[in-house]
Amino acid sequence: MAAKRILMLVGDFAEDYEVMVPFQALLMVGHQVDAVCPGKEKGEKVKTAIHDFEGDQTYTEKRGHDFTLNATFQEVKASDYDALVVAGGRAPEYLRLDPEVLAVVRHFAEANKPLAAICHGAQLLAGAEVIEGRRVSAYPACAPEVRLAGGEYADIAIDAAETDGNLVTAPAWPAHPAWLAAFLKVLGTRITL
Structure with missing residues (x-):
């Protein structure tokens, strides 16, 4: 298996686990992952938020870690990458306002390259208008946006993942084992024991 070049979109107050875990896991299996944020350069940091499920009507949010970017958004070219990962949390809410x-996002969708989004990452997919006719999971509060963008909302367990062709989505960080395994399959990554 040849290592893939993966672009990861993050931003301030992206969900901590949804940035850190996929970034580290994809590096661990040998892929190159370039994490970028519009308006920030390589070496700068984004602040993350920790979302937890503590029995309230919605998730709770606490300050997470600082995450250091390892590439500069303005310098990357989507065509140089094999796949895209969109982290969840609050970042997709404002990233979707950036043309x-x-x-x-449209480049990866139109080129049918592997594309993964977790939790609120579906907001960015909806904003890019790339989910019409696709089955998409997301944090349940994003279900209306998935439907309004013409997607079919996949109402799956919090620890499950949905694969629709090149698109892998999941509702939240408890799904890391499922969506990372599905994404590695879409990437063509084989792990042997």
């Missing part, structure tokens, strides 16, 4: 970010 350059939307163009990056």
Whole structure:
């Protein structure tokens, strides 16, 4: 298996686990992962938020870690990458307002390259208008946006993942084992024991 070049879109107050775990796991299996944020350069940091499920009507949010970017958004070219990962949390809410970010997402969708989004990452997919006719999981509060963008909301368990062709989505960080395994399959990554 040849290592893949993966672009990861993050931003301030992206969900901590949804940035850190996929970034580290994809590196661990040998892929190159370039984490970028519009308006920030390589070496700068984004602040993350920790979302937890503590029995309230919605998730709770606490300050997470600082995550150091290892590439500069303005310098990357989507065509140089094999796949895209969109972290969840609050970052997708404002990243979807950036036309350059939307163009990056559209590139991966139109080129049928592997594309993964977790939790609120579906907001960015909806904003880029790339989920019409697709089955998409997301945090349940994003279900209306998935439907309004013409997608079919996959109401799956919090620890499950949904694969629709090149698109892998999941509702939240408890799904890391499922969506990372599904994404590795879509990437063509084989792990042997």
